[in-house]
Amino acid sequence: MSEYQAPAKDMLFVIRDLAELSEINKLPGFEDATADLVEAVLEEAAQLAGEVIAPTNVLGDVQGTRVENGQVIVPREFTAVYRQFIEGGWGGIAQSAEIGGQGLPYLLGLAVEEMWQSANLSWSLCPLLSQGAARAIETHGTDALKSLVLEKMVAGEWTGTMNLTEPQAGSDLAAVRSQAVPDGDGYRVTGQKIFITWGDHDMTENVIHLVLARVSGAPEGVRGLSLFAVPKNQINGDGSVGEHNNVTVVSVEHKLGIHGSPTCVMAFEDARGYLIGELNKGLACMFTMMNHARLGVGLEGVAISERAYQLARDYAKERVQGRAPGHSGRVSIIHHPDVRRMLMSMKCQIEAMRSVAYVVGGHLDRAHHDPDDKRRAGQMARVDLLTPVVKGWCTETAQLLTSVGLQVHGGMGYVEETGAAQYFRDARITTIYEGTTSIQALDLVGRKILRDGGQACNELVSDIRETDKELAQSGDALSGIRSGLKEGCDALVTSVEWLLANHEADANIPGAVSFNLLMLMGTVVGGWQMARAALKASEYLASGAPDKDFYEAKIISACFYAEQIMPLAGAYQRAVESGSATTMSLSEDQF
Amino acid sequence: MSEYQAPAKDMLFVIRDLAELSEINKLPGFEDATADLVEAVLEEAAQLAGEVIAPTNVLGDVQGTRVENGQVIVPREFTAVYRQFIEGGWGGIAQSAEIGGQGLPYLLGLAVEEMWQSANLSWSLCPLLSQGAARAIETHGTDALKSLVLEKMVAGEWTGTMNLTEPQAGSDLAAVRSQAVPDGDGYRVTGQKIFITWGDHDMTENVIHLVLARVSGAPEGVRGLSLFAVPKNQINGDGSVGEHNNVTVVSVEHKLGIHGSPTCVMAFEDARGYLIGELNKGLACMFTMMNHARLGVGLEGVAISERAYQLARDYAKERVQGRAPGHSGRVSIIHHPDVRRMLMSMKCQIEAMRSVAYVVGGHLDRAHHDPDDKRRAGQMARVDLLTPVVKGWCTETAQLLTSVGLQVHGGMGYVEETGAAQYFRDARITTIYEGTTSIQALDLVGRKILRDGGQACNELVSDIRETDKELAQSGDALSGIRSGLKEGCDALVTSVEWLLANHEADANIPGAVSFNLLMLMGTVVGGWQMARAALKASEYLASGAPDKDFYEAKIISACFYAEQIMPLAGAYQRAVESGSATTMSLSEDQF
DSSP: OOOOOOOHHHHHHIIIIISOHHHHTTSTTOTTOOHHHHHHHHHHHHHIIIIIIGGGHHHHHHHOOEEETTEEEOOHHHHHHHHHHHHTTGGGTTSOGGGTSOOOOHHHHHHHHHHHHHHOHHHHHHHHHHHHHHHHHHHHSOHHHHHHHHHHHHHTSSEEEEEOOBTTBSSOGGGOOOEEEEETTEEEEEEEEEEEETOSOSSSSOEEEEEEEEETTOOSGGGGOEEEEEESEEEOTTSOEEEEOSEEEEEEOOBSSOTTSOEEEEEEEEEEEEEESSTTOHHHHHHHHHHHHHHHHHHHHHHHHHHHHHHHHHHHHHOBOSOOTTOOSOOBGGGSHHHHHHHHHHHHHHHHHHHHHHHHHHHHHHHHHOSOHHHHHHHHHHHHHHHHHHHHHHHHHHHHHHHHHHHHTTHHHHBGGGSHHHHHHHHTTTTTTTSOHHHHHHIIIIIIIITTTTHHHHHHHHHHHHHHHHHHHTOGGGHHHHHHHHHHHHHHHHHHHHHHHHGGGOTTHHHHHHHHHHHHHHHHHHHHHHHHHHHHHHHHHHTTOSOHHHHHHHHHHHHHIIIIITTHHHHHHHHHHTOSTTTTOSOGGGO | OOOOOOOHHHHHHIIIIISOHHHHTTSTTOTTOOHHHHHHHHHHHHHIIIIIIGGGHHHHHHHOOEEETTEEEOOHHHHHHHHHHHHTTGGGTTSOGGGTSOOOOHHHHHHHHHHHHHHOHHHHHHHHHHHHHHHHHHHHSOHHHHHHHHHHHHHTSSEEEEEOOBTTBSSOGGGOOOEEEEETTEEEEEEEEEEEETOSOSSSSOEEEEEEEEETTOOSGGGGOEEEEEESEEEOTTSOEEEEOSEEEEEEOOBSSOTTSOEEEEEEEEEEEEEESSTTOHHHHHHHHHHHHHHHHHHHHHHHHHHHHHHHHHHHHHOBOSOOTTOOSOOBGGGSHHHHHHHHHHHHHHHHHHHHHHHHHHHHHHHHHOSOHHHHHHHHHHHHHHHHHHHHHHHHHHHHHHHHHHHHTGGGGGBGGGSHHHHHHHHTTTTTTTSOHHHHHHIIIIIIIITTTTHHHHHHHHHHHHHHHHHHHTOGGGHHHHHHHHHHHHHHHHHHHHHHHHGGGOTTHHHHHHHHHHHHHHHHHHHHHHHHHHHHHHHHHHTTOSOHHHHHHHHHHHHHIIIIITTHHHHHHHHHHTOSTTTTOSOGGGO
């Protein structure tokens, strides 16, 4: 049950052929990142994920975490795995070499991150957050702070967290009340934070908390928020760990899933903190971390769906039940058309999601490392546009796919020991943390579409139309894929035009249509990447490349997506065009 | 959190105005079932559900059940609630008066059943199964058996179960191996059964198991299955409970949800059994029970969604977070358009599902009680057509809606103590037991559409077209609802015609398209009932009836369904028309 085989072949294909590794490979600093190196790294990571990390998944779910004497205790096996992970240098794989990382592309970092997430989602959250925190400090921290903590964080000797939420301040960070008071060359931070993932644990000797708080006299709302690095234990001048810093874990939550990941209530009481970035610009600094974290959480949707798929597929091949057309005697259930429909729907959407997430990862590498300012800006515009889509669409889709994975098992799926239920429970957090789907959808509509009058979206559409041209030239074999993509793209264009034309007349429209527009864009962009994949696969097949089975399956997968998933685009479009009137009609009492 | 207020007003509206209580009221035996009586019964049931049953829901989830000394122990509070339930005569509310029931319409029975299910799904399964078992014995049992067990079962003094599944025989009942050997005027039953809901408990002194088994020499497959009533404890000649009958509970499953419902592994060893119906006709007898049970499980989808909706709605009215267009200061989240979208999508689909389930319940009353043979057959054809739709579509939709209910709570939704997670976990069984969605979809396509060449479906469509005519006559106010219904109905017609035209050419087509066709039919029939509801509501409003708020909300709800849910019909149609080729293309190794 805990077996997991990383889909390294598909990952390599996406990295190489869709996210255009060869372009990234040309960027300064990434000259070593050849396809061969990527393949070798994926292979090594796959081994660690499958043989070391994956076997700890169930015990994390069963044992969970607990607070003992003011300290969170995680399963002992987690610590052993973590040691092996940081000794292999995996913690800093995509961090720059100057601060002790491996200096590999973020794109490759995403692929190996998917493996950790599939292997043990709960455990993987610890390095994910640590890397995000290190990145925020690297970008915005003072040199003093960097020299104090960064090397240890990148190496994974210390971990990091994000401390945003307070009981009254969830999606609404303007309501944050935690306080910071200047003290010498630093600050003293006081407040209570909730829902802090890996807020405390016993795997490392220190934890660096990134905490949003207000300095007295700061403006109200989000413009008065500053960001502080607050270590669990104080750090001596020589970098060693000193006294406890009055950072206390109050409790861990009793959750639906990710039981192996301690979700903490944290109390800070006059805890020594270091300002990160400028005063009152904390939110912007946090967003450095949050954009990566949002891509990472979107990727969790891919990863947990992949794991659920593998379990369901293996069960479907083994479980004998009933008879099927064209087969004599009882058959394994993979021969039943409706079971195949379920597996195909998982397979094609997982591949689509993976492609979109990695392609955005590739854009991010170029947005950071392309020497040309204008190209960098263009790449960043695409990253900005699609980050909420990766987060929102991949995680929403993961709800459906982990549910289908459970369904394939019939009654056994409902029994916890089978394992399908854990993936279903674990997946459920992904549409919530790092900004709910509502928040992603508002980000997409407000900041990423309306703010530039749809320009970044238009550029996306013209890239999709380029693929349409390629499909037109590729002959009849891919005509179903082409018509599906065209239909989806038209629905996207019409919906965005509708939004641009109507949003000023009614302030409720952006919010009311945002979810459907996000799902529409995800569906279309997913289909676009599957169409690109089918084009590449056709080329490989025409050239007589090896792995014929893989490329044929890729084309079938793209066909299934075009036939059974892309038609949702029209439904989303219709929902968008219905606007806000009906949604907003009822009085509170009428609900 | 455990508060539950039965939506008695909506229930009464559906019973009276959509399921046409006035027609049922004319049938022999149901003359007393007036709208006033229905209202009074609903009110009494709502009180029991809200004040007595609902408060036991969380403790059932937390305490679960266990086996002690060969006996399942359920939470003590369940037994107290059960006593109160049977003392009120609720166990036999829709059973005929001759056998000790209340003799009320099945339609009314459904409504009160929805209340028990919303209040505590786990607990409600016990009376649900007992009533089904009693119904099978009433219909197919010998007079001797009936006089031995029926009165006690209808009164609820003893409960009943369905024992179908064995480890190798889930959806595939042909593989059942349990044996029955003639012994005097009865049989001795031996075998192991799994997934037996409420297979044992300590609420009553006896449990009557309905067990599928083979008598030696019986034909292979489902045509060799016979049905036996096997009591947990033997029954003496005077009806009192005698010695243990070698029916043992081996264990209870550790499940994702419905923790308060013991899911048992049962062992029968030479246990005394009574044949029900003819030898080797066991499956047909079991289906008597199963059709009711399937409607009942479909209703569970409605009930658990309703409970999830109430929790989410109340949270959305209370939780203050962020700012919304047109409001000054921070607002409760129900003012955010995307939260409203979530609540509206729950509300309108719950109302649609309830309407469809109850309307089928009304047809079932007429199918059993109409004095006219032809009308009875017509009503039964509609029941047969829509039973798999109610089971499959309502439970699949419940997965989405309980998930949305959790989402409305943001991070709090993922914390178990909030309660939203329990509904999400509990709901997950409903697409699995009493026949998975795959089985329902195959039943719909094979037995209910292809077998009669689409006739029952055509009759459904012509009834939908009648509603279209009424909408056309009702003026512009309902034009959006009308166009939604027309579009959905066209998609249904086209899809069924496609199936009829193509299924013979490819034996995989029925299975490959079945799920999408089931969801399509559910979506359209749900929209049809919402359109009928809007017509009725308009009439009430035009006549100046009280409850203006309720009727206005009903029309808005129907509009939202037409705008945001009905467009899915086109997507399902497209998936149906894609047939089976892509679905069946991959080799096993390519998955």
